Amino acid sequence: MKKSSHWRKVLIPSFIFTLITNLIYVSPSNAVPNEWIIVGSGWGHGVGYSQYGALGQALDxxxxxxxxxxxxxxxxxxDAPVDKQITVGLSQDKLAVFVRLDKSTDDAQLEMSIDGxxxxxxxxxxxxxxxxxGSSVVTSGGDDGRSESRGSGKKISFRISSGSGVINTNSGNPDSNPSSLLNSPGHRYKYGTLNVVYGGDNDGRADxxxxxxxRLVDQYLLGIGEMSSAWPKAALVSQVVASRSYGLGKINEGLKGNCGCHVSNNSTDQVYVGxxxxxxxxxxxxSSANTNSGQPAILTFNGKxxxxxxxSSTGGRTMSTKDAWGGNVLWSQS
Structure with a gap:
């Protein structure tokens, strides 16, 4: 009995040791490899400047x-030409547009013109x-903006003529609640002239x-929403110069027929939030994105x-324009 009892006491720990050893044993087929292959991608077309890459370089x-x-x-x-004007498309193919001046100072006023x-x-x-x-019919006043007739025409324009404020505009349908639309976040602009243009009928409905x-060099850039303002200054300034150069390049291409604009306000071109x-x-x-002469800076290649x-990001390596869209642009290589 004593021998038998002693044998059982030894056997049980030995069994547990063998079980644990088998559990932690790693077969050669599951061994850690000497190298890893990681497959991934960036976000966006991958051509040119990487915003997250710029962040990393600025942090370095x-x-x-x-x-x-x-x-x-x-x-x-x-040096950028300081007199260039850029037109940003805000909305297209709408049946109703609503406008309101939100004041910052008591003397703020909004000037309206019809066909100039x-x-x-x-x-x-x-x-x-x-x-x-058949044209743009303008009314104003009241909660629905219908109390008073203001006339009609093909092009309705607005600009802040005095004081300080923002032009608040949103679009929808004739039965939309303009107060709700205008009170929602965004769509507020401090600079420039707002134009609402009648573009003809589409399937019997006017657009x-x-x-x-x-102004391109500063007013437009102040509203570009492409990068977090909390990022390092070097990244922010590089984004300003890239955006200014992109905008001037689009101005040189002329107005787009589908919007009467040089650039859209979304990622089709670059995000403009006002x-x-x-x-x-x-x-x-x-204000810091300048050349050594103190003028607003742009990027040129062979004088243009x-x-x-x-x-946003490139997955560690940019693409050339040739690989992305065709054509060989020397300043945009992988």
Whole structure:
């Protein structure tokens, strides 16, 4: 009995040891390999400048000039023409457009014109309604913007003529609630002239096109929403120069027929959000994106501005324009 009992005491621990050893044993087929192959991708077309790549380089201490030289090899900084105006498409194919001046100062006023003729000054808070009926029919006042007739025409324009404020505009259908649309976030603009153009009928329904025209080198850039304003200054300034160059390149291509604009306000071109983008960091980046002469900077190649393509990320390696879209652009190589 004692022998038998002693044998059982030894056997049980031995069995447990054998079981644990078998559980942690790794067969050669499951051994850790000597190398890994990771397959992935970036976000966007991958051509030109990588925004997250710019962030990484800025965190590593590289200057905004270094970042641009990395992504646009052979490009040269040059002074931008300061008088260029860019037109940004805000909405197309709409049946109704609503406009309101939101004031920042008590003397803010909104000037309205129809087909180039001034028709009056609009006070802050007054809702302007523009609908289509063979042309653009304009009314104003009341919660629905229908209290008073303001005339009709093919092109209705608005600009802040005095004081400080933002042009608030949104679009929808004739039965939309304009107050709800205008009180929603976004769609507020501090600079330039807002144009609502009658574009003809589409399947028996009239179309309205809304755009904003402003100075390229600073007013447009202040509303570009392509990069977090919390990122390092070197990344922000490099984005400003790329966006300014892209905008000028699109101006040189002329107005697009489908919107009467040089660029859209979305990622088809570059995201433009207007007044909501402005902050001390971003505004400082716009004012700092200059050449050594102190003028707003653009990127050029062989003396001509480049349409500086950029994307969110590239998966570690950019694509050339030849691989992405065809054609061989020397400043945009993989």
């Amino acid at each position: 201490g590289r200057s905004w000039q270094d970042i641009l030289n990395h992504y646009y090899p052979g490009s040269v900084l040059a 003729n001034p028709v009056g000054i609009i006070s802050p808070g007054v809702i302007i309604r523009i609908e289509s009926n 309205l096109y809304t755009s904003l025209t402003m 007044a909501s983008k402005e902050s001390s960091n971003w505004n400082d980046a716009v 501005v480049i349409t500086a393509y950029f994307a």
